[in-house]
Every structure is written in structure tokens, then in C-alpha cells.
Amino acid sequence: MIRVHSLSKNFNNLLAVDQVSFEVQRGEVLGFLGPNGAGKSTTMKMLTCFIPPSSGTAEICGFSILNNPLQVRSQIGYLPESAPSYDEMLVGEFLRFVAEIRGYSGRELNRRVSIVIEMTSLGDVKNQMIETLSKGFRQRTCLAQALIHDPPVLILDEPTDGLDPNQKHEVRSLIQNMSEERTILISTHILEEVDAVCTRAMIISEGRVVGYGTPDELLSQSLYRNSIIVSVNAEDHMQLMNDFNRLDFVYSVEHIPEKQQGLVTMRLYPENKNSIAPQLKHYLFSKNIPIEQFIVNRGRMDEVFRELTNEDRKTLRRQTGHFTDGKNLNLKDRQ
Amino acid sequence: MNGFYPIFKRELLAYFRSPVAYVFIIIFLAANAGCTFFIGNFYNSQQASLEIFFLFHPWLYLFLIPAVGMRLWSEERRSGTGELLLTFPVRLTTTVFAKYFAAWFFIGISLLLTFPMVWTVHFLGSPDNGPIITGYLGSFLMAGSYLAIASCTSALTKNQVISFILSVNICLILVLLGWGVLSDTLNTVFPVWISDFVGQFSFTTHFDAIRRGVVNLRDLIYFVSIIVIVLMLNVAVLESHKAS
Numbered sequence: 001m002i003r004v005h006s007l008s009k010n011f012n013n014l015l016a017v018d019q020v021s022f023e024v025q026r027g028e029v030l031g032f033l034g035p036n037g038a039g040k041s042t043t044m045k046m047l048t049c050f051i052p053p054s055s056g057t058a059e060i061c062g063f064s065i066l067n068n069p070l071q072v073r074s075q076i077g078y079l080p081e082s083a084p085s086y087d088e089m090l091v092g093e094f095l096r097f098v099a100e101i102r103g104y105s106g107r108e109l110n111r112r113v114s115i116v117i118e119m120t121s122l123g124d125v126k127n128q129m130i131e132t133l134s135k136g137f138r139q140r141t142c143l144a145q146a147l148i149h150d151p152p153v154l155i156l157d158e159p160t161d162g163l164d165p166n167q168k169h170e171v172r173s174l175i176q177n178m179s180e181e182r183t184i185l186i187s188t189h190i191l192e193e194v195d196a197v198c199t200r201a202m203i204i205s206e207g208r209v210v211g212y213g214t215p216d217e218l219l220s221q222s223l224y225r226n227s228i229i230v231s232v233n234a235e236d237h238m239q240l241m242n243d244f245n246r247l248d249f250v251y252s253v254e255h256i257p258e259k260q261q262g263l264v265t266m267r268l269y270p271e272n273k274n275s276i277a278p279q280l281k282h283y284l285f286s287k288n289i290p291i292e293q294f295i296v297n298r299g300r301m302d303e304v305f306r307e308l309t310n311e312d313r314k315t316l317r318r319q320t321g322h323f324t325d326g327k328n329l330n331l332k333d334r335q
Numbered sequence: 336m337n338g339f340y341p342i343f344k345r346e347l348l349a350y351f352r353s354p355v356a357y358v359f360i361i362i363f364l365a366a367n368a369g370c371t372f373f374i375g376n377f378y379n380s381q382q383a384s385l386e387i388f389f390l391f392h393p394w395l396y397l398f399l400i401p402a403v404g405m406r407l408w409s410e411e412r413r414s415g416t417g418e419l420l421l422t423f424p425v426r427l428t429t430t431v432f433a434k435y436f437a438a439w440f441f442i443g444i445s446l447l448l449t450f451p452m453v454w455t456v457h458f459l460g461s462p463d464n465g466p467i468i469t470g471y472l473g474s475f476l477m478a479g480s481y482l483a484i485a486s487c488t489s490a491l492t493k494n495q496v497i498s499f500i501l502s503v504n505i506c507l508i509l510v511l512l513g514w515g516v517l518s519d520t521l522n523t524v525f526p527v528w529i530s531d532f533v534g535q536f537s538f539t540t541h542f543d544a545i546r547r548g549v550v551n552l553r554d555l556i557y558f559v560s561i562i563v564i565v566l567m568l569n570v571a572v573l574e575s576h577k578a579s
Contacts, residue, residue, distance in 0.1 A: 045418070048422045049422065050421055051577045070425075070426065073423060076422075078422050080419060084415035086345065088353060089348070100340070100341035101423045101425060145419070
């Protein structure tokens with residue numbers, strides 16, 4: 001497991017990581033989110049004992065990063081951000097090299113190398129020079145390297161960076177399959193990934209933790225939380241919008257322009273972000289309104305992310321009162 | 336010393352995987368032959384010994400060894416592999432020495448490939464094998480000292496050219512300290528012990544004795560301590576880079 005106590009890092013005058021504390025238990029996948037330069041990679045570099053912290057400490061499986069760096073490193077499988085590997089080596093050769101460094105030899109070494117080649121589907125390229133590989137294969141080669149000693153802790157810095165959608169899916173399911181008996185920390189700025197693989201997410205901005213919780217907890221901060229998109233067969237949206245607005249569980253209604261003739265699409269924001277699907281469904285049926293589409297939104301991670309990481313936007317929002325005192329504003333806009 | 340052998344092996348392999356190794360060996364052999372036969376007038380010396388051959392080594396190494404050592408750490412930094420290498424459960428000192436010994440081993444191979452020179456002197460006459468053996472030993476130790484400096488300057492920067500220029504200059508100073516012209520100049524102004532003292536820090540002073548067949552413990556200690564001290568400095572440079 002990973003236990004981080006108020007870890008900080010200064011680069012000259014720049015405070016890259018500011019008093020970050022968190023814990024990741026066995027079986028958990030913590031997603032590390034944040035804009036570029038937020039301090040994600042720096043935190044990971046401190047946890048892998050690549051750079052020393054300016055203050056604070058962390059423990060990996062009970063070993064301190066300050067006092068037992070070698071033990072810490074042997075517990076960790078680490079995929080650095082740019083997925084570096086030695087260009088002039090063959091994929092198999094590189095993995096054997098890493099296995100040797102990790103202290104394996106003979107039959108055990110061969111076994112481990114073939115397991116990770118299998119896990120990361122590198123079989124076709126194992127005799128190819130790393131230099132000649134595509135970005136996706138390089139990424140997977142470096143990932144394979146991190147898995148070779150079956151580490152209890154995995155620290156993966158943007159593991160799906162540069163992969164195509166199929167490869168992304170493969171890597172994500174690989175991470176999910178491994179997560180049961182391991183502690184995994186991944187960083188990413190692909191927000192869908194958080195929902196797909198993480199049991200918990202942490203958003204950091206300018207070195208500070210600005211959001212922490214399960215993906216669902218984070219999504220509940222979204223303005224779109226439990227909002228519902230309804231498409232109905234109708235010519236005019238005004239009447240419907242007024243009707244919806246009168247419902248006491250609806251906070252505000254937004255008309256979404258629709259390309260298709262005879263179809264009206266609206267987004268309904270619930271009162272207090274409550275779940276209103278049953279009430280709304282009931283209402284629509286009772287009024288005999290023909291529904292074409294009915295989508296409940298759990299919230300948008302990208303919006304939560306922007307809200308938490310972008311100071312300018314927060315200020316703007318406070319000034320204009322956009323959405324927050326929205327019912328009237330919204331109606332006025334539309335009418 | 337866990338991890339020494341895999342790192343050593345990988346590093347040595349990296350030399351032979353790149354054209355640099357072959358270019359280096361060819362230039363090294365050609366330069367050795369050129370200096371010995373053309374600049375040193377080997378045939379005119381009428382001596383069946385390798386004294387002339389070894390005479391040029393401090394000058395040849397000045398450019399050739401930094402060329403071998405310049406990539407040792409700067410390349411790791413440039414390509415990001417350093418982050419991988421330094422997060423393996425291996426002591427930094429072990430890693431530094433493993434990479435260094437691989438490069439030194441490579442230079443040793445190049446040096447052994449000059450064996451036709453030994454044949455030549457044996458063909459031409461009956462040389463004393465003592466100075467030839469000590470000459471090779473001294474030359475190898477001296478190359479090791481140059482290489483330690485090149486490894487250390489390589490850790491300072493991710494630019495190989497800067498690393499090369501830095502190490503050439505540092506090595507040049509260490510060669511010139513024992514250069515006859517410098518000590519003569521010093522002797523005209525200062526008492527003789529000053530030039531002697533300054534000369535003690537030079538590669539050439541210590542190498543000259545060994546290549547003549549005189550193996551003093553003092554000279555061996557000089558080279559070995561240069562290697563160890565500079566490599567420890569190399570470790571410190573890498574540590575301080577990590578911290579800032």
C-alpha cells in the first residue's frame with residue numbers, strides 16, 4: 001500500500017508539489033488527475049525515489065522513501081511518463097535485462113519474461129529492435145518492464161498515452177485485472193479513464209489536492225449531475241419548456257437545438273442535483289408525451305475537472321452567476 | 336553489488352550495437368599506427384621496443400576517450416532511460432561503476448587490438464617484453480583515468496558535445512601539468528620542487544615511469560585513486576541533479 005504524508009517539492013522557487021497527502025490501499029486504483037505541470041509526475045518521481053522530496057515523506061509497503069529507497073524500489077513497478085527504453089535493444093532482450101536487474105535468473109527469468117510478453121501482447125515484436133517500434137508498442141514494452149517482478153505496487157505515469165482506442169482498452173482491462181491484489185497509482189488526463197479503471201480519484205492543480213473521492217463522488221459535484229436529456233416528438237419547444245419548468249423537482253430547463261425536424265430536445269436540471277428520473281418518467285407517461293430519447297447524466301468529469309483546476313473559470317462563474325441562479329436566467333434567455 | 340553485471344552487460348552491448356564502436360576502433364588503431372610510424376619515426380629509431388607507440392597515448396586519449404565516455408550519462412538523461420535505470424533497486428554507486436567498467440572494458444578491447452604492434456617488434460628484433468606488458472598496463476590505467484573524468488562530465492549535462500569539450504579540457508590540463516615545456520618554464524621562475532610537485536598531478540609523469548618498465552606502487556595508486564575519486568564525484572553529481 002501507499003501512504004503519503006504532506007509531501008512537498010520545491011524546484012528553486014517553484015513549488016511543484018505542496019503538502020500532498022493520501023493513502024492507497026491494496027485492491028484500489030487511484031487515478032491522479034490534473035492539468036500538465038500540476039505535479040503528478042513529480043509526486044510519482046518522489047514515490048519511486050527518483051527525486052528526493054523537499055519535505056514530508058511517504059511509505060510504500062511499510063518502507064520509507066527516505067530511509068529505505070532500495071526496498072521501496074523493489075516493491076514498485078514503475079512506468080515513467082515518456083515510457084523510456086533502450087532503443088538499441090530487442091524487446092525480449094530489454095525485458096531480460098530488467099528481469100536480471102530485478103534479481104532473476106535461469107528458468108525463473110524466462111518464465112517471467114514470457115508471462116509479461118503474454119500479458120502485454122508483445123509476442124509479435126519480441127525480436128524487434130525497440131527503435132523500430134510504434135509508440136503503442138514502446139508504451140507496452142515499458143509497461144511490461146514494470147510488471148516483470150509481479151510488484152505489489154504499480155505506479156504508472158500516463159499508461160495509455162499514445163495508444164489507439166483498442167490498445168487503450170487492452171491496457172485498461174489489464175490494469176483492472178491486476179488491481180485485485182495490488183495497489184495501483186495511475187496518472188492520466190484522459191477523464192473517461194478515471195471512470196473506467198479507478199476506484200478513487202484525486203485531482204491536483206498547481207501542486208495542491210483540489211478534489212478527492214470516488215469517481216461518483218467527484219461526478220456528484222458536476223452541474224450536470226442527474227440532469228436528464230429528453231427528446232420528444234413535438235413541433236414547438238416553448239410549451240413543453242414551460243410545462244417542465246413548473247414541475248417542482250425541476251430546477252431549470254435548457255433547450256438543445258435539434259437537427260431533426262419534429263423533434264424537441266431539452267436538458268432538465270434537477271432540484272439539488274437529486275435523481276428525478278422516476279418522477280419525470282411518471283410525469284411524461286401521465287401526460288402521454290411520446291419520448292424518443294431519455295438519457296440520465298451522472299455528471300461530467302471534464303466539467304468537474306475544469307471547475308476544480310481552473311481558477312479563472314471559477315471567478316468568472318462567481319461573477320456571472322451562470323447556472324447557479326439559473327432558473328429565471330435560463331427562462332429569460334430562452335424566451 | 337546487485338545489478339552490476341546486467342548493467343555492465345547492457346552498456347557494453349550498447350557500444351557494439353551502435354556504429355560508434357566500430358568507428359572508434361578503426362580511428363583508434365589508425366591513429367596509433369599513424370603516430371607511431373609517421374610522427375614518431377618508428378623505423379628510424381632502430382629500436383625493437385614499443386616506447387614510441389606508448390609515447391603518443393596521453394595525446395591520443397585526450398580526444399578518443401572523451402568520445403567514448405561522453406554518452407555514458409548524458410544519453411541516459413536525454414532519452415529519459417535514466418529515470419528507469421535509477422529507479423531499479425540498485426545502488427547508484429553500483430550503477431555508476433557498472434557503466435564505467437563497461438566503457439573501460441570496451442577501451443581495453445580496442446587497446447588489445449593493437450597487438451600487431453607487438454608482432455611487429457618481435458618480427459623486427461627481440462624486444463624486452465617487460466616494458467611492453469607494463470606499457471599496456473599503464474596505458475590501460477591511464478585510459479581509465481581519462482574515462483572517469485569523461486563519465487563525470489557526462490553526468491553534468493545532457494548535451495554530449497558540452498560533455499566532450501569539458502572532459503577534453505580537464506584531461507588536457509592534467510596532461511600539460513607534466514609536460515616538459517611547462518616544467519622547464521616553471522623552473523626558470525620557481526624552485527625545482529614546485530614543478531616537481533605540480534607534475535605529480537599529471538597523467539604523463541606517472542605514465543612515463545610505467546611505460547619505461549618501472550612499476551611503482553605510487554603510480555598505480557595515482558591512477559586508481561583518480562578513478563575512484565572522480566567516480567565518487569560522478570555519483571555526487573548525479574545525486575545533486577536529482578535533488579534540484
